[in-house]
Amino acid sequence: xxxxxxxxxxxxxxxxxxxxxxxxxxxxxxxxxxxxxxxxxxxxxxxxxxxxxxxxxxxxxxxxxxxxxxxxxxxxxxxxxxxxxxxxxxxxxxxxxxxxxxxxxxxxxxxxxxxxxxxxxxxxxxxxxxxxxxxxxxxxxxxxxxxxxxxxxxxxxxxxxxxxxxxxxxxxxxxxxxxxxxxxxxxxxxxxxxxxxxxxxxxxxxxxxxxxxxxxxxxxxxxxxxxxxxxxxxxxxxxxxxxxxxxxxxxxxxxxxxxxxxxxxxxxxxxxxxxxxxxxxxxxxxxxxxxxxxxxxxxxxxxxxxxxxxxxxxxxxxxxxxxxxxxxxxxxxxxxxxxxxxxxxxxxxxxxxxxx
Amino acid sequence: xxxxxxxxxxxxxxxxxxxxxxxxxxxxxxxxxxxxxxxxxxxxxxxxxxxxxxxxxxxxxxxxxxxxxxxxxxxxxxxxxxxxxxxxxxxxxxxxxxxxxxxxxxxxxxxxxxxxxxxxxxxxxxxxxxxxxxxxxxxxxxxxxxxxxxxxxxxxxxxxxxxxxxxxxxxxxxxxxxxxxxxxxxxxxxxxxxxxxxxxxxxxxxxxxxxxxxxxxxxxxxxxxxxxxxxxxxxxxxxxxxxxxxxxxxxxxxxxxxxxxxxxxxxxxxxxxxxxxxxxxxxxxxxxxxxxxxxxxxxxxxxxxxxxxxxxxxxxxxxxxxxxxxxxxxxxxxxxxxxxxxxxx
Numbered sequence: 001x002x003x004x005x006x007x008x009x010x011x012x013x014x015x016x017x018x019x020x021x022x023x024x025x026x027x028x029x030x031x032x033x034x035x036x037x038x039x040x041x042x043x044x045x046x047x048x049x050x051x052x053x054x055x056x057x058x059x060x061x062x063x064x065x066x067x068x069x070x071x072x073x074x075x076x077x078x079x080x081x082x083x084x085x086x087x088x089x090x091x092x093x094x095x096x097x098x099x100x101x102x103x104x105x106x107x108x109x110x111x112x113x114x115x116x117x118x119x120x121x122x123x124x125x126x127x128x129x130x131x132x133x134x135x136x137x138x139x140x141x142x143x144x145x146x147x148x149x150x151x152x153x154x155x156x157x158x159x160x161x162x163x164x165x166x167x168x169x170x171x172x173x174x175x176x177x178x179x180x181x182x183x184x185x186x187x188x189x190x191x192x193x194x195x196x197x198x199x200x201x202x203x204x205x206x207x208x209x210x211x212x213x214x215x216x217x218x219x220x221x222x223x224x225x226x227x228x229x230x231x232x233x234x235x236x237x238x239x240x241x242x243x244x245x246x247x248x249x250x251x252x253x254x255x256x257x258x259x260x261x262x263x264x265x266x267x268x269x270x271x272x273x274x275x276x277x278x279x280x281x282x283x284x285x286x287x288x289x290x291x292x293x294x295x296x297x298x299x300x301x302x303x304x305x306x307x308x309x310x311x312x313x314x315x316x317x318x319x320x321x322x323x324x325x326x327x328x329x330x331x332x333x334x335x336x337x338x339x340x341x342x343x344x345x346x347x348x349x350x351x352x353x354x355x356x
Numbered sequence: 357x358x359x360x361x362x363x364x365x366x367x368x369x370x371x372x373x374x375x376x377x378x379x380x381x382x383x384x385x386x387x388x389x390x391x392x393x394x395x396x397x398x399x400x401x402x403x404x405x406x407x408x409x410x411x412x413x414x415x416x417x418x419x420x421x422x423x424x425x426x427x428x429x430x431x432x433x434x435x436x437x438x439x440x441x442x443x444x445x446x447x448x449x450x451x452x453x454x455x456x457x458x459x460x461x462x463x464x465x466x467x468x469x470x471x472x473x474x475x476x477x478x479x480x481x482x483x484x485x486x487x488x489x490x491x492x493x494x495x496x497x498x499x500x501x502x503x504x505x506x507x508x509x510x511x512x513x514x515x516x517x518x519x520x521x522x523x524x525x526x527x528x529x530x531x532x533x534x535x536x537x538x539x540x541x542x543x544x545x546x547x548x549x550x551x552x553x554x555x556x557x558x559x560x561x562x563x564x565x566x567x568x569x570x571x572x573x574x575x576x577x578x579x580x581x582x583x584x585x586x587x588x589x590x591x592x593x594x595x596x597x598x599x600x601x602x603x604x605x606x607x608x609x610x611x612x613x614x615x616x617x618x619x620x621x622x623x624x625x626x627x628x629x630x631x632x633x634x635x636x637x638x639x640x641x642x643x644x645x646x647x648x649x650x651x652x653x654x655x656x657x658x659x660x661x662x663x664x665x666x667x668x669x670x671x672x673x674x675x676x677x678x679x680x681x682x683x684x685x686x687x688x689x690x691x692x693x694x695x696x697x698x699x700x701x
Contacts (some may be wrong), residue, residue, distance in 0.1 A: 018360070021367035028374040035381035038374050048443075058439055082406070156565070165562045171460070171481060194442055194469070219572075312439055315429050344360050 007345055012291050014341045016300075017335035027322070027331045034318045042316050049306045055313070057195025059183060061262065062305035063298075067261030069283025070297035071289055072252045073124075076143070077292045078147045078215060079248035080228040085132065085147030086156035087280025088127040088258040093257020095158050096124025098264045098271035101177035102127065112273070113180035114265070116234055118203055121261050122254040128154055129253015136249065137242035142251060151280075162273050173272035182266040198266030205298070207258060212294035224248055256280060285331045298354020304328075359631055360428030376396045381558075390594045391424030391451055391644045394444030395637075397430050397519075400454030406614040410633030411478060413454040417634065420643040438462040445470045448629065451644045453637060457481040467497035474649045476500055476640045478633055482653060495651040500636045502656045504591075505699040507629040507663030508542050510683055511589055513547025514627060514665065519586035519609070522553050527576050527599050529567040529592030531559040533700070538613070538629075540701045547684070548695075556580050556682025570652035579605040587626055589613070600624060609674070618670045626674055628666045635661050659691040 013153030022103055028038040049055040067087040076083040132146035166174050182199045186192040215221040226234040227244045230237030235241045264273050286304055304327065310324030360695035395415050397408045418424040427449075429440040437454070441462055451474045454463050460481040467475045469635045481501035484492045493499050494502065496541060515524045524546050528535040543555045560566035577588050579598045581602060588603065589611040590596035596613065600621035603610040610621065612628030636656050643649040656662020690697040 014360070014364075018364050018367075020700060021364050021371065024371040025374070028371055032374070032377060037378040039376065039378070042375070049648070053443075054446075156563075159565070160563055161615055163530075171457075196438070203498045243582060308436075309439070309694075312429060312431075316427060320430055330659050341360065 001316045006265070011345060012293065012296065015334055015337035016289055016296075018337040018341070019312035019330050020149040022167050022333040022337075023326055023329045027326050029324065030073075030322050030325060031318055037043075041314050044314050044339075045306075045310035049310045053189070053191035054183070054193070055309060057192040058309045059195030059302065059305045060185075060201055061196040061198070061267065062308050064262045064266075065279045066260045066282060066286050066301035066304055067208055067298050068262075069147075069256050069280050070210060070286030071283075071294060072129075072256035073261075073278075073283045073287035074290060074292040074297050075211060075215075075224075075255060076226045076248040076252040077287060079224045079244055080231065080250075081136070081143050081245060081248055083129070083132075083147055083249060083252045084144055085128065085150050085154075085253065085280070086283040087276050089128045089160055089256035090149040090152055090252040090259045090276045090280045092128045092260075093121040093125035093254075094260025094264045094275055095161070095237060095271050096257065097121035097180075098174055098177060099124075099259050101180035101265065102175070104179045106178040108179040110180070110183075110262040113229050114182065115267055117180040118258065118261055121257045121259075121264075123257070125257015126250050126258070129256070130246070130250040133249030134222045135309050137246040143245075155276075159273050162271065168270075172269070172274070172289040173217065173270045176269040177264070180265055181269055182261065185265070196267045198262070200262040204258065204262070207255065209292045213256070215294065217232050220247070256283070272355065282327075285327065289330060289334050362418070372649060385483065386500060386576065390418070391641060392447075392449045393418065393426045393641055393644070394441075394447070394449040394452045395428050395442040396444065396452070396459065398458060399429065402428075402430065406573075407478070407510050407631075407633055408455055410615065410631070411453070411637050414634030414637030415453075420637050420644050421638075422641060423442060424641050424645070438466070441466050441475075443569065444476075445473050448473070451469050451641060451649070452639065453478065454480075455633070456668065463497055464493060467494040471496055474498070474640075474694070475645050475651075477635075478636060483520070490653070493651055493653070497651045498640060498649070498655065499651075499653045501653060502631050502636070502662050503658070503697075503699070504629070504631065504663060505537050505544075505656045505697045506526065507631070507665060508538045508541030508589070509545035509572075510658075510665050511627055511696045512628045513549045513686055514541035514545075514675065514679065514683055515520065515542075515587040515589060515609075515611060516550040516553050517682065518675060519640045521584055521586040522550070523580075523583060523585045524555050525551055525577070525580040525585035525588035526555055526557040526692075527580075527588055527590040527592055527596070528557065528559040529568070529590075529595050531562050535559070535591050536701050537699050538589075540698045542589050542600055543701075544698055545686075549685070554641050556583065556585060560592055566593055567593030569595045570598035574602045577602035577608075577610075578606065581608045587611065589629070589630075596620075612666075616666045622670070624670065627671055630666060632656065632662050632664065657690075658687055 002247050031038045031041045047060050064096035069090055072086040073083050097117045097120045100117050130142040135146050136143045149330050150310035168175055185197040189270050223239045226239055264271055286297055286300045306322050307327055311320045384388040396478050397411050402408050402412055415426045419426055431437050431440045433614045441452055445466055453476045455478045457479045459477050463475050466480050476498040477501050526539055526542055539557050546553050546555050560572045580588055587609045588599055590599040591613045600610045602622050603624040609626040614631050616628045618625045
């Protein structure tokens, strides 16, 4: 007898495994088509990422941002909402945290500055996320359209603000902040020297854990999941569906905005136009592969960060675009594997139920 | 269910088996005895028909002529810029080149960290200190800058000489000091050969979007042509495609920028002010090979063949030979220092 618990786990874990297997074989064939040996390319990819502490640091840095944008998509998804706006929410969070950091007096103690800057990032992203939330709850405007369009509006607005009022001449970034800088990991562990890895991963990891707890254990999380499963039933049970929608998208935006601290407080020390660089859109893929599960999102973020950093490492043998194709294969294979696994699980279960 | 498991296991086994396949062509294509050079492109990447492609052409010429071993890196997102440069520096390249002003900060940091490796930045933005004096880059970092005003001066003189109108046009992209340099040189060139001419100069905007707005470019150019302008010079990225479109409609002439833009509107392009990124990149590699590389700000003007104008089979019919002689004379004057071209308005 297959237990329900086992089925739940199989449903969560099997699709990513299938997707990974498909992607690996597709990668092998791509590498062979370039006349290179798959073994040596994969080895190079692993050596350049998990093979040395610099590579690990880079993966950690990239995964930190991707975790935030992945959560920003995953959380509203659990309420049945599709947030495409993580790109601009991330940028708005980064801008807000740079703004807060530059308003603080020079050399404010980190223990005071960091929470303020983090709050700023979440408020910045949350404001952008609240717009589709309110429009959805109050007017029924579809959040996909609103978030896509809001990306253009917010990115153009930030671009205008930075290039017109607040930039260092001949560049597209703001002046360097003088407080709230997150220390690099290399200050404590010299092995990480040169990598962008910084202590931003800690608040982000804590947040991922907190989201997991809130979804599974809190009342608000229960309401959110109930709305995601069946809004009409949730409404009949007395849940204010509109409010849940509003909160889910606002918190989604805040989570994406949190990712801004990684670049601004941890890496460069300034807001730069275009810093999101597609991390917001990649967050959709991260949420998909992570099965909208906070811990899955962390794992998927690590996978995509490895591919992204590995793309640079294998550049000598195969074009970097190969990695982009691989990411796409993972996403496609996931999209196909989820319903397929569900169907097979169901057929595996049904005959046993019929048995006396 | 079990079918799915079998399929997954089969895929993993297939993957494991493929790890042993080793095509004959596998491995790094290491050839040439020349310097080892790494090039990191700007986010636009190759295929922009301008900046990045220019760097590529220069590097490939060095491969042929100098036996250089070149590796290219195309970064994805922001943090990849530093990671790409660092990857190449850590491999012990002889020269690492960042293409685009956006690399300036990353190059400065890495050059300090790897003092034995030569670095070069195309269009490197030199930072200013508190007194407004330029901060010199580290001794192993060459800032490859271009004297766009000198090339613009020549195309300005050309526009005034062949336009047959007292009004000459200019369309800039983003309203910044970098583009003012083009306008200043152009204006000086126009007024040098035609003191009573007027230059209509307009900008497409104040954001980087202004470099990607052909609609706005066409609008500005149409109004200039309707005011009696015959020739318009643009320094505005793809906004300039709108300028050429207006030239086609109004049967006017446009002047291209950065690369030879004849192909964008054949017959309506008088010439192009070309920025020879290829020459600057080749020159940097050549210096490394000859062990004559040094850091600091290196200017590429008319004398160094770093900027120039196009005069070839396509536009010879538009430019009378005495006008061409006059331009060559002006060029010689600038190279010899008899003529100073302003770089600010």
